[in-house]
Amino acid sequence: MHDNLTERSKQILEAIIEDYIVTAEPVGSRMVTRRHGLNLSPATVRNVMADLEEMGFLASPHTSAGRVPTDKAYRLYVDSLLGVRRVAREEREEIRRHCSLTGKDIGEVLKETSRMLSSVSHYMGIVAAPRFAANVLRHLEFVKLGGQRILVILVSQSGSVQNKIIETTDNFSTEDLVRMSNYLNELLAGLTIAQVRNRLLEEMENAKTKYDSLLSKALQLSQQSLPDKDSEVFIEGRSNILDLPEFADAGRMKEIFRAFEEKGQLVGLLDQCLGAQGINIFIGAESRLSQMAGLSVITSTYMTSRNTLGVLGVIGPTRMGYAKVIPIVDYTAKMVSRLLEIE
Amino acid sequence: MHDNLTERSKQILEAIIEDYIVTAEPVGSRMVTRRHGLNLSPATVRNVMADLEEMGFLASPHTSAGRVPTDKAYRLYVDSLLGVRRVAREEREEIRRHCSLTGKDIGEVLKETSRMLSSVSHYMGIVAAPRFAANVLRHLEFVKLGGQRILVILVSQSGSVQNKIIETTDNFSTEDLVRMSNYLNELLAGLTIAQVRNRLLEEMENAKTKYDSLLSKALQLSQQSLPDKDSEVFIEGRSNILDLPEFADAGRMKEIFRAFEEKGQLVGLLDQCLGAQGINIFIGAESRLSQMAGLSVITSTYMTSRNTLGVLGVIGPTRMGYAKVIPIVDYTAKMVSRLLEIE
């Protein structure tokens, strides 16, 4: 973007943004001169503001209100104006305190992380679980339930567990199931779930002729038990945004809640972030999702030394406290990464 | 309750309730005469309504509005006035269609049930998962993760799975873990999780002297892995209630959402329902929860032939369509029961 902004207009723009972030009210020329120590008269500021509006950084809700930063302004702000602070001591403590695996399962850990993010940031926390399919299979197990139902348990390298109930026509004995799972564990060890899928297909071709029917059935079973839908997203702290003045009106509130009830939309967005490592910020309409109008997303990836696992972050209004939240998300991602590091 | 209501006043009360259920507006004497084929003048109806108000069945929002049914009125309505309809064909189909286990885990099934309830009823669906602790343990398994982390997997009779990560100081080999789980499976087979807890404590007493240290450690491990918090509740379809006129105002909306973000409160209510088998209805303030003002809950228990598993139902406004929803909840509970019946 053409950066022909004078130092002074940048200062003024920054002042306006930061004012708006705390007040949520259109800010007028007067306020700018007052709150900031700029030795300028309101009139001068007005001229600058008119320019900034022309350039698309500000917008006026109506003639005689102050001005409001646009998405473009926030973008400039996070890219070059904002001074990123470190994470405050107490926040750091709260994040660390939360980081513990013992006695929970991965799902719980991630859900709690999401809740923690929401409570530290005062916006909504969001955590996308590792894509199961990209994970390496660590263990597979069949458990016989009553009737002809079998429970299949898949454990991935990172410790996440998926289980499924499968109804069969055959009536396997417990011993059958042990044999089957031994066989499969041998066959599939060390493959990613995606690879497992292919491998199973190959083997099933062979099995028709070579193997005895039990093992061939084992292959079929495990085929059925591969997870298909596989994106789990935890959004916590919805009620935090209920107090924000920009969502005070019932209509707006409805929209938001409806948008987040169906998490599907978000998954696409998070997948994008998964590609780009590290911090990622979507401001308002940048996300190309109509439901996200007025909302910003700050994410970071969490990962082991070998591969990136998932995405976590914070969703808040576009006027969110970027300077505070960005470091929080960054730090949390690092801590979660460390937590999930195996070995 | 003193049932000195004439046949006519009952009819009128019923008419008012049913009117209010669809319109959500205070209903006046005129409307009652019009919509219902009662050959009465508004004036007569007014007299009756005044009596009903005196008896606590009706309330006037203000002098010149119509009247609104009280909780007491709804109670009378569901207890004796209302004619329970059967479940409509399409609804029955939607419920049946949803009932399938294959390829899902129990959690998913329950969550989808909750979603289904919300979509059929147009209110919120609620499902409380079986209390894990009351379940019989079917299988226990240790899986070695990286480092000194061990994944413990517990499978209950009903097919629900809980897993936990445990960090140990010892470094167990895979063989160790297999031995340990064999030992424990033998020891604990057929006990409920609650019994398991006690049994482990007993064994640990003995183990100190009798057994070799590996098994004693196995006992410790499994002790750690018993689930402590153990009430999972799925609430789906929150956005359904956003459109109800009684929650149109932002303040009320906030309350509701805040109430359901923390599900803890509800658990107590659902536990009560768990005790009483079959259909259970709480109307408005009857639940003794301030957040539930203006809301009613209809629940039923789902169970196997041996024991009751959990509770499911619908939450909606007090003026909800009882005649339609009660059969839906009932039928769903039956179907889910059948679905989870093992053998």
Place this chain on the structure above:
DNA sequence: ATTAGCACTCATCATTTCCGAGTGCTAACA
């Protein structure tokens, strides 16, 4: 280039007015 001054705009809030649905009461009626 900056600023003071000034006329103008427009959302917000409080006040008023008007309307009508609905009530309670009384008196007439079957």
Place this chain on the structure above:
DNA sequence: TGTTAGCACTCGGAAATGATGAGTGCTAAT
């Protein structure tokens, strides 16, 4: 005695009105 017509009254909600004041754009002076 139970039912109804008639009537005065109440009160919330919508629409109209007006005052307030924050904020603007423009022009002319510094």
